[in-house]
Amino acid sequence: MSGRTIFGTDGVRGRANSYPMTAGMALKLGAAAGRYFRRDGTDKHRVVIGKDTRRSGYMLENALTAGLTSTGMNVLLLGPVPTPAVGFLTRSMRADLGIMISASHNPHHDNGIKFFGPEGFKLSDEAEAEIEAILAREIDPAQPENIGSARRIDDGLWRYAEFAKTTFPAGRRLDGLKVVVDCANGAAYKVAPEVLWELGAEVVPLGVKPNGLNINDKCGSTHPEAAAAAVVAHGAHLGICLDGDADRVMIIDETGTVADGDQIMALFAERWAKAGRLQAGTLVATVMSNLGLEKHLAGHGIRLERTAVGDRYVVEAMRRGGWNLGGEQSGHIVMTDFCTTGDGLLAGLQFLAAMVESGQPASALAQRFDRVPQLLQNVRYAAGTDPLALPPVASAIAEAEARLAGCGRLLIRKSGTEPLIRVMAECEDEALLAEVVAAVVAAVTRAAGTPVEAG
Structure with missing residues (x-):
């Protein structure tokens, strides 16, 4: 097994209980990742594990924990949390490794395993290839006295919530704004409505009753129709549609019109450039972003840097170039001033900040350019x-x-x-x-x- 045959563009993904998303493979993958990150042989290494609300997450969480502890890693279990929370908490808790169990926007019958390095960024292709090389060999277990431990971290979600609120402009509130938030019956079903309420919004929550099988089911960023109808029905000022692991977002204005990641990035790039915050006047997006975005940015003196598809490649380009704003048409919005990966909640808060600071309705902010067909x-x-x-x-x-x-x-x-x-x-x-x-x-x-x- 050479190169990357198990890993795809965003970790390992497949149908739950079928190769490679089996408990046996998860155990081996955990052991291989543990051996990769515990090469110095000490017993001070730790890994944080988060998951979304899929039923198969229990199976994979337990299997990963067994594999990791068998090689001496100490496991901290976060429970259901957004993917960006894992990136944040990996760095905050000084962990060597972060793992998110999620298939993002896919249906419940799929699942996936995403890895984060100690700085909270997703692993490189090279690191994933090394883990696969270890996976192909006999993996040395830890000695009995060096087997790792596992413990639940009950407040990880609320540590992330407090962090999320710090990204909203100091002294500003959401008083008087009614916000529909669709959590896709996924990882943000608790934290997103809570953060918006604590900042002063009147919240209309959707997709907040996960049962293990209804994640992304006719809801969330890939199915924004229900949220759009709710925005109009409730007379809301804004709709925020997250996906199953809350690293993507779609914005819905007060008329029920949906804005994708390209429109959101255009708004943020314009505002940040005007405020002198946009590093080197550059936005990073993938080859899938609409040509209309590129033309629009050029008209504002902003350069568009394109990458391969995948928010991981966007982030890698941002780090190489020293740029601080990027994302994908699909709704990954990466703001490295705040976070290490796409964060749908933080992007929603930044859009709300634009509404509060400009005094303009969402419809005046959300459609920045005409899409090229x-x-x-x-x-x-x-x-x-x-x-x-x-x-x-x-x-x-x-x-x-x-x-x-x-x-x-x-x-x-x-x-x-x-x-x-x-x-x-x-x-x-x-x-x-x-x-x-x-x-x-x-x-x-x-x-x-x-x-x-x-x-």
Whole structure:
């Protein structure tokens, strides 16, 4: 087992109780991670583990704990907490490692394991590859006297809540604002409504009754329709839609209109640049962010730095370049002045701060630019094959790029979590856009021998 075959773009992910998301693999993965972080042989090492509300989280939490303690790591169990809370508490509690058990926005039957280093940032590809190399070998257990311990940390969630409130402007309150917050029946179901209430908002909570099976089920950032309807029905000033582990957000204005991560990043970049807070006048986003965002930022003298898809790659670029604002169209908003990963609650608080400080309604802030028409389609392919390597596909892609030259762009990539080839294009001419995507999808589909899927 060489390189990264277990890890994808955001840790290890799959269907619960199926490879690689089994209790046995979680135990081995915990032991491998424990051995990687405990290379000096001392017994002072600790790891914090958080999870979202999936039923399978209990199984994986116990298995990881067994593997980690078997190599001498001391485990601190946080229970259900947002992913950004794990990043924060890993650093705050001086842990060597943080682990979040979550499949983010996926349905309950999936789960995943994400790793954070001692500074609270997600592990690099190189570190993940080293853990996989250890996983492939016989892992040396600790001696009986060096087996690690495990204990519950009951106040971890509220430590994060207190931290979250410090990111809201000092002396400001949310008095007079009614806010719908959809927690996706996920990790933020307790903390998000509480933080908003403590800051003075009238809170309308949705998705706050997790049962282990309803996470992200017709709610949260991937299904904002219910929250949008609630905003209108309750006459709310704003809606905040989080995903299952609360590292993503969608914003809903008072009319029920949804703003994605691109619109939120545009607002924050403009405000931070005007205040002199935007490091080197640069916003970091992925290749999936809309061309309209890039054009809009250029009109404000702000540079857009693009990365591969995945908030981890956004953060890595931000750290290399010394930039402090980035994110993804999907709603990951990374503000390294505050946090080490995407944080939906903190992004929601920053949007509310903009409303309070400007006196403007959400509708005046949330739609910063007109999107260039974008079309995305997925083609599933058989594992072990590579349709993109075949000459007819390469030829179709080259022809599409030539047709879009000067008026749009084409992006072809493999999913990092499932065997899909994603075909995405942007162009002001919607007829040309449809033709180009259809031609590439047809070529990839013929090569893959499988049907196309919706984007």
